[in-house]
Amino acid sequence: MNIYTHVNPDLDAVCSVWAARTFIPGAAAAKLILRPANWDGEGMKKGDLALDLEAGGRGIKGEKASSGIVHSCFAYLLNTYASTEAVLALANVGRFVDAQDAHGSAYRYLAPDLNPLALETFSSTGLNAVLRALQTSSDNDVFTLLDTILDGFLRAGLARLDAEREADLAELLPGGKVAIVRNARKFATNGILFETRGVRVIVYVDGFNLGLTRHSDEPLRMDHPALQAVVSAAGEAESWFAHPAGFLYCRGSRKSPATSSSGVDPRDLARAALGLLHG
Numbered sequence: 001m002n003i004y005t006h007v008n009p010d011l012d013a014v015c016s017v018w019a020a021r022t023f024i025p026g027a028a029a030a031k032l033i034l035r036p037a038n039w040d041g042e043g044m045k046k047g048d049l050a051l052d053l054e055a056g057g058r059g060i061k062g063e064k065a066s067s068g069i070v071h072s073c074f075a076y077l078l079n080t081y082a083s084t085e086a087v088l089a090l091a092n093v094g095r096f097v098d099a100q101d102a103h104g105s106a107y108r109y110l111a112p113d114l115n116p117l118a119l120e121t122f123s124s125t126g127l128n129a130v131l132r133a134l135q136t137s138s139d140n141d142v143f144t145l146l147d148t149i150l151d152g153f154l155r156a157g158l159a160r161l162d163a164e165r166e167a168d169l170a171e172l173l174p175g176g177k178v179a180i181v182r183n184a185r186k187f188a189t190n191g192i193l194f195e196t197r198g199v200r201v202i203v204y205v206d207g208f209n210l211g212l213t214r215h216s217d218e219p220l221r222m223d224h225p226a227l228q229a230v231v232s233a234a235g236e237a238e239s240w241f242a243h244p245a246g247f248l249y250c251r252g253s254r255k256s257p258a259t260s261s262s263g264v265d266p267r268d269l270a271r272a273a274l275g276l277l278h279g
Contacts (some may be wrong), residue, residue, distance in 0.1 A: 001030040004050040004059075006037040008135075009142065011128050012062075012101040015074040015093075016051040017143055018150045023081040024049070025211070032143060059063075060099070072101040091159025093150070100128050163188035167197060177201065178274045180266050201273040202265045204250075208258035211250025212269055220276055221246035230272050234263040 001140045005013040020027045035085040041055035050059035052073040062071035075098045134142045161188035171180040185248035191198040194215045223242035252258025
């Protein structure tokens with residue numbers, strides 16, 4: 001199988017080649033061939049793919065909306081060949097590529113109220129800017145290097161979906177501002193609870209580790225005297241660590257695991273934190 005796309009590839013073309021190799025059966029080892037954008041498809045064989053190319057009517061382009069906007073080839077490939085899980089994992093990447101391809105600037109289309117400095121900063125450092133930076137070497141290197149980035153986006157997106165499921169298992173106290181999270185394996189789980197679920201304080205239990213952490217803009221210190229009192233009542237005051245900035249109070253963490261169980265009841269910590277938030 002050969003995969004064709006156009007010379008001087010844009011973001012849609014590069015991402016489409018990756019999507020084809022990743023999601024279309026038999027395409028993983030396909031040879032990549034670059035052709036001019038007006039190539040008529042001469043030489044294509046049965047089973048070959050022409051991406052982001054008309055190729056004399058044999059190519060795959062994006063779907064045309066009723067408004068006249070032509071969406072990206074990348075979006076078409078994701079929606080046609082990728083699993084539902086992969087489409088969800090790549091939702092933000094797909095949205096960015098489609099906006100960039102269909103509207104010329106993902107940032108202007110998705111965030112029209114950006115101030116000029118923010119627009120310049122994001123436009124100069126985002127995924128499209130990464131592609132243009134890679135193109136200072138050669139077209140073939142671009143595909144190899146961006147493949148690595150897109151593989152990482154897919155893995156990270158799938159991990160975030162797992163983190164969403166872990167967040168669903170959190171025990172929320174009344175009001176939803178304090179959560180108890182047990183044995184979370186994904187780094188994004190706390191962030192999801194903080195940023196999308198309205199949680200302000202998390203009590204985590206991870207093996208022998210036990211502690212409290214807070215949302216980045218929550219002013220309550222995790223080593224507040226009322227929280228220290230819960231720890232002191234269990235006779236563990238000397239074995240708990242309080243971060244100087246006040247965002248963490250714990251007996252064991254991922255960076256410094258505890259080697260024995262704590263006598264502190266996580267629910268006592270959670271109830272004390274809830275009382276402070278309401279107080």
